[in-house]
Amino acid sequence: MAVRKEANALSRVAKDPVSRRKFIALGGGSAAAAFLVACGSDDSSTTTTAASAAAGGDAVVEEKFGKGDVGILNYALTLEYLETAFYADVVKSGLFKGSDLATIRKFGSEEAEHVAALTGFVKKLGGKPAPKPKTEFPLKSAKSVLELAATVENLGAAAYLGQAASIKSAEVLAAALSIHSVEGRHAAALNTLLGESITPDGAFAVPAGAPEVLKSVEPFIVS
Amino acid sequence: MTNQELAQPELADVHIDADGGDLSRSEVILKGALAAGAVYGAMSVAPFVSRALAMSEGGDVGILNFALTLEYLESTFYKEAKTRAKASGDLKSLIDLVARDEDEHVGALTETIKKLGGKPVAEPKFDFPYSGTAGFLKLAQTFEDTGVSAYNGAAPQIKSKEVLGAAGSIVQVEARHAAAIRLQNKQEPSPEAFDPSLDEAMVLKAVEPFIQ
Numbered sequence: 001m002a003v004r005k006e007a008n009a010l011s012r013v014a015k016d017p018v019s020r021r022k023f024i025a026l027g028g029g030s031a032a033a034a035f036l037v038a039c040g041s042d043d044s045s046t047t048t049t050a051a052s053a054a055a056g057g058d059a060v061v062e063e064k065f066g067k068g069d070v071g072i073l074n075y076a077l078t079l080e081y082l083e084t085a086f087y088a089d090v091v092k093s094g095l096f097k098g099s100d101l102a103t104i105r106k107f108g109s110e111e112a113e114h115v116a117a118l119t120g121f122v123k124k125l126g127g128k129p130a131p132k133p134k135t136e137f138p139l140k141s142a143k144s145v146l147e148l149a150a151t152v153e154n155l156g157a158a159a160y161l162g163q164a165a166s167i168k169s170a171e172v173l174a175a176a177l178s179i180h181s182v183e184g185r186h187a188a189a190l191n192t193l194l195g196e197s198i199t200p201d202g203a204f205a206v207p208a209g210a211p212e213v214l215k216s217v218e219p220f221i222v223s
Numbered sequence: 224m225t226n227q228e229l230a231q232p233e234l235a236d237v238h239i240d241a242d243g244g245d246l247s248r249s250e251v252i253l254k255g256a257l258a259a260g261a262v263y264g265a266m267s268v269a270p271f272v273s274r275a276l277a278m279s280e281g282g283d284v285g286i287l288n289f290a291l292t293l294e295y296l297e298s299t300f301y302k303e304a305k306t307r308a309k310a311s312g313d314l315k316s317l318i319d320l321v322a323r324d325e326d327e328h329v330g331a332l333t334e335t336i337k338k339l340g341g342k343p344v345a346e347p348k349f350d351f352p353y354s355g356t357a358g359f360l361k362l363a364q365t366f367e368d369t370g371v372s373a374y375n376g377a378a379p380q381i382k383s384k385e386v387l388g389a390a391g392s393i394v395q396v397e398a399r400h401a402a403a404i405r406l407q408n409k410q411e412p413s414p415e416a417f418d419p420s421l422d423e424a425m426v427l428k429a430v431e432p433f434i435q
Contacts, residue, residue, distance in 0.1 A: 103412075106411060106413070107413070109416070110413060110415075110416035111416075113416035113417070114416060117416075117417070157395055161388075161391050161392060161395055164378075164387060164388065164391045165384040165385075165387050165388045165391075170379040170380075171379075173378070173379045174375070174378075174379045174420060175417075177374075177375045177378055177379070177391070177394070177418075177420070178375055178417040178418045178419070178420060179416075179417060180391065180394070180395060180398075181371050181374075181375060181394055181395060181397070181398035181418040182398070182413050182415070182416060182417065182418055184394075184395040184396075184398035184399050184402070185398045185399065185401060185402035185412050185413035185418075186402070186412070186413055187399065188398070188399035188400075188402040188403050188412065189402045189403075189406060189412035189413070191399075192402075192403055192406055192412075197320070198317075198320070198399045198400070198402070198403045199320065199324060199396055199399050199400075201396075202324070202327070203323070203324035203325075203327035203328060203331075203393075203396055204327070204331070204389075204392045204393065204396065205391075205392045205393075205395035205396050205399075206392070207388070207391075207392070
């Protein structure tokens with residue numbers, strides 16, 4: 001079934017992308033070790049951070065969304081537009097009722113607030129907010145939708161983490177962090193609903209780079 | 224400040240700056256903290272405490288030691304909870320998982336501080352006044368939400384990109400714990416669209432009652 005296939009393909013990327021394996025390899029096998037390797041570096045001018053090494057995507061963000069913080073914000077905005085549209089479609093699908101529907105509505109409204117905040121920041125920095133992409137999601141069954149939601153949220157949290165160290169403005173960083181942890185909360189809640197681990201990466205969340213994230217969401221962007 | 228702004232500290236910041244205000248970084252942080260206090264209601268915005276556990280040393284090592292103190296608190300709290308929380312089933316598994324994560328955070332922060340040439344703070348002695356599962360869950364929710372706000376508040380002051388990346392990877396895990404504990408408490412896993420941030424003094428004030 002196409003739905004499951006897409007959700008699973010995305011899930012595989014989110015859980016075991018090449019860049020994540022590289023990140024983990026940095027530390028000789030564990031994320032905790034990678035943490036130490038990253039922090040042990042005493043020459044920050046020539047070494048990349050674990051986060052941006054895993055991301056490897058600063059160039060991609062710049063190319064597709066613009067330079068500096070505006071580019072990063074527009075990248076995040078695009079992902080938040082996608083999440084907002086996804087939850088709106090899920091609410092309309094009628095696949096959920098009761099408390100599950102309430103959770104989906106709540107998450108959707110929070111993503112919409114993220115869209116508004118990011119748009120405001122881009123404008124404040126003198127940038128032009130990224131356009132809202134046209135999206136289409138496979139919404140076949142409640143379970144496959146929940147799996148897709150969990151995958152998207154886990155990926156979203158990893159995407160923010162992948163950009164944190166590249167943000168220049170302390171204010172933009174503070175805003176990104178306050179959104180990042182909310183995405184982490186969403187991911188954990190959805191993982192709980194699915195009976196999966198709340199911390200699939202273990203004690204240290206693993207960042208995702210823009211190339212990986214964009215490739216993963218590509219199937220859902222129509223134009 | 225309207226309630227809407229209180230509920231969305233970052234939006235409130237956008238609004239203020241759009242009005243042409245020129246807030247200093249510390250004012251922005253304080254504003255976030257004020258909003259956070261209003262949102263979560265757990266911590267009062269009182270004069271800052273003079274007793275500082277980890278503030279003697281500045282810079283990234285100081286921030287890491289501040290984080291280490293919080294991780295010691297959480298680690299001890301969950302270790303004790305294995306017997307004191309009288310948990311079973313999913314909650315028991317959750318406590319085991321979180322206890323393991325917090326232990327790893329303690330280990331990683333300790334090693335990182337040493338690598339940066341700093342001296343890790345000593346583990347404080349803690350006292351957690353609660354009984355039973357409900358008492359545990361209530362306190363756990365406070366600690367996890369406070370932990371998220373603490374990391375989010377401290378992270379923008381971190382100088383090293385490496386340390387910032389690491390702090391980000393820990394705070395996301397704290398947020399995941401917070402959501403899971405809140406679900407156990409039948410609470411919204413993400414009460415606000417923007418997690419509030421707290422500054423160091425406010426966090427220390429919040430956790431001080433549990434440090435002997």
